Amino acid sequence: MELGSMVSAVRSQRVLLGDEIRPAVILIKDGKIHQIHSDISVDVPCEVLDVADSVVMPGIVDSHVHVNEPGRTSWEGFWTATRAAAAGGVTTIVDMPLNSIPPTTTLGNFHDKMQEATGKCFVDTAFWGGVIPGNQLELRPLMEAGVAGFKCFLIHSGVEEFPHVTDCDLHAAMQQLQGTGSVLLFHAERDVQQTAEEDGDPSQYSTFLRSRPDVMETEAIRTVTELCLEFQVRCHIVHLSSAEPLKLIQAARQAGAPLTVETTHHYLTLCAEDIPAGATQFKCCPPIRGSANQEQLWSALKAGHIDMVVSDHSPCTPDLKKLERGDFTEAWGGISSLQFGLPLFWSSASKRGFQLSDVVRLLSRNTAQLSRLDNQKGCLAPGYDADLVIWDPERTFEIKEGGIHHKHKLTPYLGLSLQGVVCATLVRGQLVYREGCFCPEPLGKLLLIPPERSQK
Ligand SMILES: NC(=O)NC(NC(N)=O)C(=O)[O-]
Ligand SMILES: [Zn+2]
Ligand SMILES: [Zn+2]
Helix, strand or coil: CCCCCECCEEEEEEEEECCEEEEEEEEEECCEEEEEECCCCCCCCCCEEECCCCEEEECEEEEEECCCCCCCCCCCCHHHHHHHHHHCCEEEEEECCCCCCCCCCCHHHHHHHHHHHCCCCCCEEEEEEECCCCCHHHHHHHHHHCCCEEEEECCCCCCCCCCCCCHHHHHHHHHHHCCCCCEEEEECCCCCCCCCCCCCCCCCHHHHHHHCCHHHHHHHHHHHHHHHHHHCCEEEECCCCCCCCHHHHHHHHHCCCCEEEEEEHHHHHCCHHHCCCCCHHHCCCCCCCCHHHHHHHHHHHHHCCCCEEECCECCCCHHHHCCCCCCCCCCCCCECCHHHHHHHHHHHHHHHCCCHHHHHHHHHHHHHHHCCCCCCCCCCCCCCECCEEEEEEEEEEECCHHHCCCCCCCCCCCCCEEEEEEEEEEECCEEEEECCEECCCCCCCECCCCHHHHCC
């Protein structure tokens, strides 16, 4: 089976159908799942990609990826980001409105971004718009143009061209979004000056951690829950790091707030206690917290109080990580992991009683639902896109620079041994990746979410 070719049938002893793993043959037609046969001896009038007992499941939908193109293509870009995604079994990414220049905060800027992305995507790519002070009249045109929803920051975003919003800006934005079915994502940290301590040795992780205490997330999430209840606009908390606000989130959802929340692979895999001095590749905002907090995140995930797990792939050029000084205060906040989300999650989750069906729910179906792609992505059933990840959950591998397809190889996961090796990735039936090799041409599509879905 040629890389880049359209696969008509996939046979495996282990296909994840609903919550069950069983033998099946998947027939693909026009890039969609056409039929699924449980009888794998069925006579199929076409070439079959037989993957023996590798697991076949819906491709990962990573709804939190900073591609940073145009304007900061030196940080990542669509070509390298989507190849890394394909190598990791990620068949759809949703690009964040920042750190590209210009940011996706106007209709014109969105057109610029789409022009830049055209012909460079190896997996399907959708887009978040951005809410910044004063751009409320751009929101409906952006929705009409097909963004999946919107992202805003309640604290400095790290880049000047994407300022954070005030409560007044949020009210103006909410009025535009009310009744549209769209969704507003929040970077939920707020400056609570009286508690955040700035002093201490900048090369010690603990100094940085003390500067971003849990209360900054809790107070920001309090604001989000109040807005969500008042305006009844779908709201989503990105990259929850602290377990402290979980009770606030739960109470708001019980009171009828259309509110969802994600955490990231780094909060579930890495702990503050293990971060060496000067290792600024571990810096992200909100910060990686201690092991006790991590255990509470896992418990919340298990209990269904956290809805999904994403990468928050936020790369930069290596110099911005200030490794020579190891200065956590000055370094860029952002962690690179887009290619490794599936094995990162599975390596821990498989030891905590999570099943493969939980992986699909948390990394694919719920993220597809958030980005309003769940009518075509995140499920192995006739009519859905034939986006498949074919992988061996039992095989282990070590993360080495030579195997990293992100533009820059700096990641806190270097040297880590993980469980779960991606063998092949299909995007709408096309074989885009297999055993370290990529299809010669980028075959991913730019996904525009039709406004009528916004009316939900
Ligand atoms: N401008 C960014 O890319 N920020 C990101 N940086 C992180 N997470 O450290 C984020 O998601 O907030
Ligand atoms: Zn953020
Ligand atoms: Zn982010």
